[in-house]
Amino acid sequence: MASLIPCPHCGQRPREEFTVKGAALVRPAADAGRNAWLDYVYLRDNPRGRYDEHWHHTSGCRRWLVVTRDTATHEIEGARDTAARTETVE
Amino acid sequence: MTSYRLDKGGLIDRSKPLSFTFDGKGMIGVEGDSLASALLANGQMLLGRSFKYHRPRGVISAGASEPNALMTVAQGGRTEPNTRATMQELYEGLVAQSQNRWPSLNIDISSLNSLLSPFLSAGFYYKTFMWPAGLWERLYEPLIRRAAGLGKATYEADPDRYEKCWAHCDLLIVGGGATGLAAALTAGRAGARVILVDENAMIGGGLLSETATIGGVSAVEFAGRTVAELESLPNVQVLSRTTAFGWYDGNVFGAVERVQKHASEPRPEVPVERLWRIVAKQAILAAGAEERPLIFGGNDIPGVMMASAMRAYLNRYGVAPGKSVAVFTTNDSGYTLARDLEKAGLRLVAIVDSRRSGATAGVYEGSARIINGGFVPDAEGGKALSSITILQDGRKEKLAVDSLAMSGGFSPVVHLAYHRGGRPEWSDAEATFVAPEDHKGLSLAGAAAKASGLAGCLEAGARKAEALLGKLEIKADPAAFGAVEGDIVAAPTKPVWIIPGIKGKAFVDFQNDVHHRDIGLAVREGYGHVELAKRYTTNGMATDQGKLSNVNAIGLLAEARGVSPADVGTTTFRPFYTPVSFGALAGTSHGKHFQPVRKSPLHDWAVKNGATFVETGLWYRSAWFPLAGEKTWRESVDREAKNVRRNAGLCDVSMLGKIEITGKDAAEFLDRVYCNAFRKLPVGKARYGLMLREDGFIFDDGTTSRLEDERFFMTTTTAYAAGVMNHLEFCAQALWPELDVRLASVTDQWAQMAIAGPKSRLILQRIVDQDISNEAFPFLGAKDVSLFGGKLSGRLFRISFSGELAYELAVPAGYGEAAADALMEAGNEHGICAYGVEALSVLRIEKGHVTHNEINGTVVPTDLGFGKMVSATKVDFIGKRLLEREGLNDPNRLQLVGVVPLDSGTSFRSGAHVLEKGAEATLENDQGYISSSCYSPHVGSTIGLALVKRGSSRHGEEVQVWNGLLNEFTAARLCHPIFVDPANEKLKG
Structure with missing residues (x-):
């Protein structure tokens, strides 16, 4: 029904404007081991609680954000630009 | 006897009659009536038939919790089934129909179900219709569905408008009773941005049925004055007829406003309903408390209703429930009604009080007969109540009454507070389930939070508003009100879950026809857990969501299991609090506004040339251009495809995704997002690119041209245009923010057309100013060009999807139609034709070019x-890294191959599977599948592209193509996937 995401560029905006990609992981180096790559592409922690996710403000500023969200309560702790050009906003 | 309208009293205007019909019968109500009160005023107590047993039912409540008085209101496209008569305001000309009866409400054949009731107990679906299983779909389910049901929705289109909107506030107050009004006044006077929502037409909640006074004025007048002050404050928005139905993440509340559901003729420029999403910094739930029914035999007979409802009909609507009334109560609140009934001059036969000690001293000073320590085990009557049986100290007595009020205590309405998780807890002291007052962002106040009595609620509302505004650093003084007089404050009493000595059917859930023995049965059969009992008995699963039944069912479960209700707990609370119409949820997104339509800048050109369109995603694409005399789409498509290979054709390819990529590191960026090399692509050249996913599979393809050293122009497939843009932005922002690269989607900025065929150069040269000879502009050239003698600039790419000598010309979108017209005119003498996506597809299959039919996520x-x-x-x-995996380099993988039928008169379709010659159609024998197919006018038969095991090394092998849907086998041969000009001479010529 509704949910708000604090975009560091646009302010509080409804979830419908965003697209979630999944866990905000760090891409391994090109020469990292096979397992590091398999983990990156296929394995997810699926924690109950705090989780950093990549969200795209698709119908807004079109920036990719790292949104810190509680997977159990859906509460959003904050969001920052993935390129870290802004501070985390709440 | 029946109910009737009193000569005076109530918040209705007797001078303004409103005519309406019920089951075709004309009736008169007055302004201020609800449909339920108007029906009662007309003596119509039988309002519907029950869900399972088709028992006669009347009205039991006066508000949102109504389980019985559901009817179909309005006609044609406005028909709304399952409307609660208690919530529907009466309007002139209203048409209401009762539900779930046949042939009529009075004579209902399915009421025989009552006689079958021993077989219709809880879980009967599972027990009775176990076998033969085959009969389920054909016999049992249709039968049950016909017999048990609610109203029917209409198939006609809804003529009305709906809309959605957002609102923001400091404090949202849900409920406009004493608590909500006190809170709103406190916050409004402090200057906070306040939204007050109430589901009724008139704000005031319980105050509107109240006979007490506040500060020397009647409760009704107090409510009116307060609302007037609130509406005078610019920072306060009062929304009546608005139900807050859900509490969501981010402290967003969903609410639906019934703007014109009470209008005879809805004004077309105003929506009938409005869906609100309200973002509140803080919110107060002041939804009050729900009175609990008592569970005795025949407690569903028309004439039996909640005490608070009877009081509302009496005081607010000026309707008397009957001539001789009895009250059955477990607490002091029943005496408030008794007092008002006597004041209105009705005959109060008896007050049956389950407490041996009777009413609290001083509460009742009337003259009615009081039966302390008494119960009503049974009520009697058919379509109307005729008598009740009273049990006191083992003695039974029958009393003739035509109406009975019941009060089993109160449950706070805490629904909204648990939409985001959690459950309320049982309190022995309060004799109900209670919620903590403060949740993050939402607090409860008033009767929803244990406060009782008008004075208590007024104070609680004011104090809560002050406290919550304090959190927002807004200073507020709690509104103060004068003394309350004449209010009976009922203290909680020990609940009486089950009345001793019941003979008849005692209903727990009225709407789903669950009676007290069903609950016991569920426990005996092992479904005693509250969530299991709910599903097994269907208690609380009807459209009323068990507003009247859930707590009683929990009490009965506790008794049957010999535990406290605390050990039983509640089921899960979920939105919506009350039903919300699909119209409101859809808002403006219906009919042609269901989704946006994307039209190419060449759309009008295509229309002009007689295109037949096909919807692909949001796009309207020209599929083919039939000429006079062509009878089938194939005739047109064959002609277009042949003409392109013989002369020339023009096709709209504007819907390809177009992305402009600039910046110092643009080339490096492309090198990283494509699996093939792009860094050394020369300026003025185009290159086909393959984009992979991180797991090594192909994501999308397209061409990218280097227009300047640091400026590239990428095209993507139509379907993945948005996905590729999102992906590139992810790569640029999240993976490699250090790269200097800018991305801009320019899909809508350019009209792009393919000009293909041996005569395409001749035609193009007529409008392109620069030399485009093979020497000056060879295959894969890409450059800015000037057109029409310098009047227009465009971009020209020498790329070919058809395999012919071909170009793609891009011009600014607004000039697309003019440029296409000019090309058609220039090409006229060379036999140019317009061609659509069908011919485009034929040409590319003939050339073995892949699309997302082949790039399907598995290759x-x-x-x-x-x-x-x-x-x-x-x-x-x-x-790169995961593409190295062994499995992705296995020679047994499915590979692209061409397929032709051995007999050109036979055919096959995409999706059909390839089997070895003579092999049976089994999973083990599966060799792969046809990914694309068409009739090729060039080959003269059906051709296909297929993904087949080791396909590239099996050219020439005879196979069979199996269509599993039609069980058809077609003998075919695998071949090279390029059917036309395999040496690529034409496109380079």
Whole structure:
């Protein structure tokens, strides 16, 4: 029904404007081991609680954000630009 | 006797009659009536038939919790089934129909179900209709569905408008009773941004049925004055007829406003309903408390209703429930009604009080007979109540009454507070389930939070508003009100879950016809857990969501299991609090506004040329251009395809995704997102690119041209245009923010057309100012060009999807139609034709070019013969590492191959599977499948592209193509996937 995401560029905006990609992981180096790559592409922690996710403000500023969200309560702790050009906003 | 309208009293205007019909019968109500009160005023107590047993039912409540008085209101496209008569305001000309009866409400044949009731107990669906299983779909389910049901929705289109909107406030107050009004006044006077929502037409909640006074004025007048002050404050918005139905993440509340559901003629410029999403910094739930029914035999007979409801009909609507009334109560609140009934001059036969000690001293000073320590085990009557049986100290007595009020205590309405998780807890002291007052962002106040009595609620509301505004650093003084007089404050009493000595059916859930023995049965059969009992008995699963039944069911479960209700707990609270119409949820997104339509800048050109359109995603694409005399789409498509190979054709390709990529590191960026090399692509050249996913599979393809050293122009497939843009932005922002690269989607900025065929150069040269000879502008050239003698600039690409000599010309979108017209005119003497996506598809299949039919998420570059394109020297690109996996390099993988039928008179379709010659159609024998197919006018038969095991080394092998849907086998031969000009001479010529 509704949910708000604090975009560091646009302010509080409804979830419908965003697209979630999944866990905000760090891409391994090109020469990292096979397992590091398999983990990156296929394995997810699926924690109950705090989780950093990549969200795209698709119908807004079109920036990719790292949104810190509680997977159990859906509460959003904050969001920052993935390129870290802004501070985390709440 | 029946109910009737009193001569005076109530918040109705007797001078303004409103005519309406019920089951075709004309009736008169007055302004201020609800449909329920108007029906009662007309003596109509039988309002519907029950869900399972088809028992006669009347009205039991006066508000949102109504389980019985559901009817179909209005006609044609406005028909709304399952409307609660208690919530529907009366309007002139209203048409209401009762539900779930046949042939009529009075004579209902399915009421025989009552006689079958021993077989219709809880879980009967599972027990009775176990076998033969085959009869379920054909016999049992249709029968049950016909017999048990609610109103029917209409198939006609809804003529009305709906809309959605957002609102923001400091404090949202849900409920406009004493608590909510006190809170709103406190916050409004402090200057806070306040929204007050109430589901009724008139704000005031319980105050509107109240006979007490506040500060020397009647409760009704107090409510009116307060609302007037609130509406005078610019920072306060009062929304009546608005139900807050859900509490969501981010402290967003969903509410639906019934703007014109009470209007005879809805004004077309105003929506009938409005869906609100309200973002509140803080919110107060002041939804009050729900009175609990008592569970005795015949407690569903028309004439039996909640005490608070009877009081509302009496005081607010001026309707008397009957001539001789009895009250059955477990607490002091029943005496408030008794007092008002006597004041209105009704005959109060008896007050049956389950407490041996009777009413609290001083509460009742009337003259009615009081039976302390008494119960009503049974009520009697058919379509109307005729008598009740009273049990006191083992003695039974029958009393003739035509109406009975019941009060089993109160449950706070805490629904909204648990939409985001959690459950309320049982309190022995309060004799109900209670919620903590403060949740993050939402607090409860008033009767929803244990406060009782008008004075208590007024104070609680004011104090809560002050406290919550304090959190927002807004200073507020709690509104103060004068003394309350004449209010009976009922203290909680021990609940009486089950009345002793019941003979008849005692209903727990009225709407779903669950009676007290069903609950016991559920426990005996092992379904005693509250969530299991709910599903097994269907208690609380009807459209009323068990507003009247859930707590009683929990009490009965507790008794049957010999535990406290605390050990039983509640079921889960979920939105919506009350039903919300699909119209409101859809808002403006219906009919042609269901989704946006994307039209190419060449759309009008295509229309002009007689195109037949096909919807692909949001796009309207020209599919083919029939000429006079062509009878089938194939005739047109064959002609277009042949003409392109013989002369020339023009096709709209504007819907391809177009992305402009600039910046110092643009080339490096492309090198990383494509699996093939792009860094050294010369300026003025286009290159086909393959984009992989990180797991090594192909994501999308397209051409990218280098227009300047630091400026590239990328095209993507139509379907993946948005996905590729999102992906590139992810790569640029999240993976490699250090790269200097800018991305701009320019899909809508350019009209792009393919001009293909041996005569395409001749035609193009007529409008392009520069030399485009093969020497000056060879295959894969890409450059800015000037057109029409310098009047227009465009971009020209020498790329070919058809395999012919071909170009793609891009011009600014607004000039697309003019440029296409000019090309058609220039090409006229050379036999140019317009061609659509069908012919485009034929041409590309003939040429063995892949689309997302082949790039379907399961293929890697080698599967399509693109293995050599994958860069072996680049350090990194998306998909590089996992593409190295053994399984993705297995020679047994499905590979792209062409397929032709042995007999050109036979055919096959995409999706059909390839089997070895003579092999049975089994999973083990499966060799792959046809990914694309068409009739090729060039080959003279059906041709296909297929993904087949080791396909690239099986050219020439005879196979069979199996269509599993039709069980058809077609003998065919695997072949090279390029059917036309395999040496690529035409496109380079």
